[in-house]
Amino acid sequence: MRGVVTCPSLSPACPQTVTLIPGAPLTSHTPGSADELDPSFTFDFHVYDEGLADNQRWSTWLDVEPLMRGPEPRPDWVVTSQGAIDTELGILKTGKEADVFLVERADPLDPDGGVVMAAKRYRDTDHRTFHRAASYTEGRSMKRSRDERALKRKSTWGRLVAAGEWAVSEWGALKRFHELGLPVPYPVQIEGTEILMEWITHSVDGEVNTAPRLAQTRPARDLLEHYYEQLRDALATMVQAGIVHGDLSPYNTLAAGDRLVIIDLPQIVDLVGNVQGMDFLLRDCANMCTWFRARGLEVDEQELFGELMAHAF
Structure with a gap:
């Protein structure tokens, strides 16, 4: 009890x-x-x-250290009750490196105050296929030499460290992007290789669903231009902070109504610290501009890249 x-x-x-x-x-x-x-x-x-069901657990909010919880001020919807229960509702998305599930956190004595969140769970290296990992992690260093040696040997411990490294990397990126005012899901907490974050939704005729990927949408001209302005502003903010998404595309950008939300951030790179930083930025520009051109908006990745470089230096 x-x-x-x-x-x-x-x-x-x-x-x-x-x-x-x-x-x-x-x-x-x-x-x-x-x-x-x-x-x-x-x-x-x-x-x-x-008496918890098989798909339930006690809230892990108080099990994690304060630095493993989301930045303050926290949104009102974050549930911090000691008596809250996490109920797994099902899988939302499968990916190459991680799967995303929907989890409801609610206090049984305050069911109306519950919230549904996205739970991203990273797989170990035996069950994921993160491409070009070395090029993304160039310039990063492990805090413990033991972990770094284990990664190089690809031992059992090294595989666990690798899974945790990507989770911690995304957690840090989500917090940093949120504090910069960038459009990302609010990071609620991290425990091991699981990140709980805001579930980005889109409401149509009163029905709430997961916001679609930008690639799945066919926005009208006005909304298309609005999306591009948001993209350009977000990229400029990243570059000013010396950050590159590294894998930006219409498939990891959500269209939440008239708002773009950027997701999937474990591979962010330092624009200057990583020797391929500018190449990654140009590729991000090309991926996004290609999609916007296909929808009828005349944009050029070289022009966007040049504009961003002016913000960087």
């Missing part, structure tokens, strides 16, 4: 103590006053049933 105790009046200046006895009511005592209770010293105690 899981229980949560809250004391609104508890403070260093409050000398009272509380005793919890199974099957007995909660009582508060003030030293020197056995019969009188201070009415301001009150507790709320909520009991949660431990």
